[in-house]
Amino acid sequence: MDLLTRWRALVPDADALGAELIACWSQPHRHYHTTDHLAAVLAVVDRYADLVPDPDAVRLAAWFHDAVYDPRAGDNEERSARLAEASLPGAGVPAERTKETARLVRLTAGHAVAGDDHDGALLADADLAILAADPDVYDRYATAVRHEYAHVPEAAFRAGRADVLGGLLALPALYRIVPVATEWEARARANVGRELATLRPTTPRR
Known part of the structure; x- marks a missing residue:
């Protein structure tokens, strides 16, 4: 099922808005936050x-959580909401x-979800599902994110990316509601930890 068909099933008689959102997700500066990511989250x-x-x-x-996506801005989730x-x-x-x-879109800024927030838990799990991908798929994701931040010097990117990944690892759980949460959790933490190790400078041996 293509994205516009999926949109029509969700919001009938609003093709113009669906097409506008698909155009947002198709912007040329996007490398990971694309229609493929949208389709994966919806799945x-x-x-x-x-x-x-x-x-x-x-x-x-x-549909809306990364509709506004400017790697140079810090308020994408708020603008999307x-x-x-x-x-x-x-x-x-x-x-x-x-x-x-709108509440759920804002939640994706940090993926912190209350224990009784099942809607939020599913959106967060879906958005972070890529972290639990096979290592080669995860590596392509990490490369795509770097392409989106090509304007950021390497040292600054490494520091910022390490902060983001460290924040994810600091969450009590990356996945909360999907039945495969335990399986995803182990794979995701291994992937994130592996990338994090490549971002932090090693201390030279004496």
Whole structure:
């Protein structure tokens, strides 16, 4: 099923908005945060939709969570949430679902999820699923992220990326709701730890 067909199933009679979002996800400066990432997140959400109270809000949040993506900016999640708040009412999405969608988008800024937030847990799990990929797939993901930050000097990128990865490892759990959480957790922490080791300078032996 192509993305526009998926959008129509979620928000009927709003093709213009769906096309606008697909255009956002297709911007040439993106290397990882592309339509492939969107499709992958939606696939995880669909697979485990029966575990959450409002799977359509989670799907909408998947569509919007990186709709605004400027590697030079620090407020992409907030701007993406505001885009959802501005766009969804005109597409016929009820106010409560629009509010929940924007809340979920904002959550992806740090992926910290309350224990009883099942909608948030599924979105976070889906967004971070790439961390648990096979090592070669993970390495391609890491390379793509570096391409998105090509404007950042190497030393600054390494330090910033290490901070991001360290923050992820500091979370009590990377995955919270998917039935394969334990399996994903082990693979993801191994991948992230491996990348982190390449980013931090080694201390020369004396």
